Amino acid sequence: MAEFILNGRAASIDAEAEMPLLWVLRDVLGLTGTKFGCGIAQCGACTVHVDGEAQRACMLPLAAVAGRAVTTIEGLGAGGPHPVQQAWIAEDVPQCGYCQSGQIMAVVALLAREPRPDAATVAATVDNICRCGTYPRLLRAVTRAPELLTGKAG
Amino acid sequence: MAGDVSRRRFLAGAAALGALGIGFHWPPQAASGEEGELNAWLVVAADGSVTVRIAEAEMGQGVTTALAMIVAEELECDWRGVRTEFASVNRNHRDGRPYGRMLTGGFCSVRGGRAGLHRAAAEARERLVAAAAARWGVPAASCRAEQGFVRHAGSGRQLGYGELAKAAARPPVREPPLKSPAEYRLLGRPLARLDTPAKVDGSALYGIDVRLPGMLYAAIAHCPVVGGTLERFDEAEALRRPGVAAIVEVAGALAAVADNWWRANEALAAVRVTWREGDNAKLDSGVLRDRFRAELASNGELACERGDFAAAMAVASRRLEVLYEMPFLAHAAMEPMNATAWVTEDRVDVWLGTQSPDRVAAAASRLTALNLDRIHVHQCYLGGTDAGVGDGFGRRFESDCAEQAIALSKRFARPVKVLWSREQDMRNDFYRPMSTVACNAGLDA
Known part of the structure; x- marks a missing residue:
């Protein structure tokens, strides 16, 4: 138990x-x-x-x-889409989508620790595999997410 | 070389597939009687929202959005009210194959399906216009469809598609006019994918996510040697583990069946199993490499020769002799192979992400001796096939995993989900063939 x-x-x-x-x-x-x-x-x-x-x-x-x-x-996203999920939707990140839950969870944890990570930090921290190769859009969404997070806080 | 021959055969098959297209049947079959269904491809709800049926596999290539755009464009409906669902494989068998061959590959979902979808949506639009004209008692030519409404120019009256759908469900219009590309509102524009919201909140249903009441979970071990079979096994220890229902043979492989997959997979590791490895027992990468090199030397096929090769090589100031060796490669889709089956006396249901629902249905029919009209294959999202680009060489053309699920469900008279571990997925693929290619070239100064 x-x-x-x-x-x-x-x-x-x-x-x-x-x-x-x-x-x-x-x-x-x-x-x-x-x-x-x-x-x-x-x-x-x-x-x-x-x-x-x-x-x-x-x-x-x-x-x-x-x-x-x-x-x-x-x-x-229990109370509506989380800002990172909103950024994902805005950048239309997923293709097959299978890895995306894991990618999003990894990014949310990173942004909580480091609100504006550079590309190298994202690549080093979010090392989840995507076979479709959505990494460039993922990076764009990570860049967009902090603004949405700030917007929510404000 | 053996590997190259099989690949060439497959390429020839794939090319034929592209040439034939998807094989739409026209006119689309009459409505099934479902409320608001105008033809096999689309349903207009009372609120005017439109459900587009997708007869292709969605594996990341965006086909659900692309095909829905074609329908919405030609139907002249409001894109914001468009949703999709996967087309019924069972209905395709019962209803004269309105969706043609249900098979996704060869990069031809849009090119092959587009013409049929335009016509299906156009004829539905024309019937909506005719229904409105009849209600108003005006000529259809004085009405036009626009963004989910039929409007009468003379009087300014309008009716929403949702109000017209019922009256519009009558025999199809044979030769509906198609919109000209100049009139397009959606096609040619980048639009947000319809499947994105479900793929960012975890709600998108992949084959691996299917859950049924009373479902058992199966983990599978195949003979570690290709072509080998199961000789004997001792399941006593595995059966003592919690939640384990049975350890059984399924089509030459070993299945552990339990009340969750982890328990099944742990039980599998506890089975003492002896494999009959067969003729390939000594086959390994080194043997294959030597065999391919020998074949290349003795029996290689000349793929390309440019210029007077012998003369140029004789005087070349620099010579290149390069050997390109590609190993057998697994597809390694992110979602390991899986399928869920529920076999009862008079019906089979199979849930999975598949590029070939027809093949899965045929396998289910063969394994249960039930006719195809009793077989229901439920398409789910595919967690990648081969690099997630809708690649026609995808692993999910095959029905091997589905056959295991069907056999196990039949045996236990309960729904069974078969899931392969990553290791089993990698070791039991239909591999991209190995190849060995020599390139000799001479360069001048």
Whole structure:
């Protein structure tokens, strides 16, 4: 049994302590926005936030999130699209779209830490794989997002 | 070389596909009776919003938006009220194939489908105009369609498409006039993709996301050697693990079935399995490389020769002898191979992202001995195929994973989702063929 906060609400999960959070989210809780890509924390499709930090859920045991706050793509835009999602829509970033939940979660975590990252920082920090090659648009959206974030704060 | 021959054959097939186009049937079949359906391609709701049926796979190439634009343009409806849904594969079988061959590849979705979509939308528009004219008792020629309304020039009256859809559902107009490109409002303009909002909030449904009541999850292990089969396995330890329903053979591979995929995949690792590796047991990259080099030397095909090669080489001041070797390459789509099937006595449902729904339906029919009218293939978004550019050589033409799901669902009489691990996906691809190419050139000073 593990208890944690999921998208702002208390969650109590009866599953193996070593079961990766990804499968708890997808198969036990039905939150399928977080994707499975590689299973070895390389591709980033499963990126979620744990206490605000980007984490790859496919190798994160359920026990590791006990007592912590987990946010998934479904929780990000709960009160209307998050500014980063708005920037994604404005730049029409996705193609096949499969990696995009993870990309967005990684970018939101980065912007919380560093509101105006340069391109090198984005490339080094958001190393999620996109097979369609949406990186240039992703970068444009990251550039646009801080203005939207500021707008929201103001 | 063997690899090159198979690739050439595939190219020939793909070229033929492009030449044939998508194979629309015209006129579109009469409306199915669904409220607001004007023909197989579009539905006008009472509020005037339009649903466009997409008979192609969306794998990132933007085809849902492109095809919807064509329909909206010719229909003269309001783009802001346009949504899409994937066309019914089952209906295509039952209704005289209004969507033609449901197959996506060869870069021909727009080029091949465009003419048919223009006509389908134009004839729907003409019927909306005729319905309005009839209601007003005026000649159709005095009315025109504009942005979701039919307007009567003489009186200034107008009716929304939503108010006209019911009356417009009557036999198709055979030769509808098409808009001239000069009148286009949408085509040729960059528009925001219709699928973007669902792809940024996690709600877009890929095959891997399908969930059904009572569904079992299966993880698969294939023989590590191509062409090998399952010899025997000891599942005792795996069966003791929580949530595990069964360990079974499925088409020469091993399947672990459990109440979630992680448990299934962990159970699979706990099975003691012996493979019958067969003739390819000693085949590896080194063997292939040597074989291809030998074939090139003895049996290579001359692809290109320019100039008087021997004479030029004899006097060349610089000679280049280069060997290009490309290995077998996996598609490595971001979304690992998966399919979900639900087989009952008189019906099969399969959910997946596929470039070839027809092939999946045929496989389901073959495996269950049910007629195609009992087979329902539900198209989902594809998490990439090959570099996500709608590449016609895509992995998702194949029905192998769907066949496993169908066989398992039939066996357990429950919905079953089959998902391959990334490792299984990479090791069991229909690879891009290996090739070895020599290039010899002479350069003058």
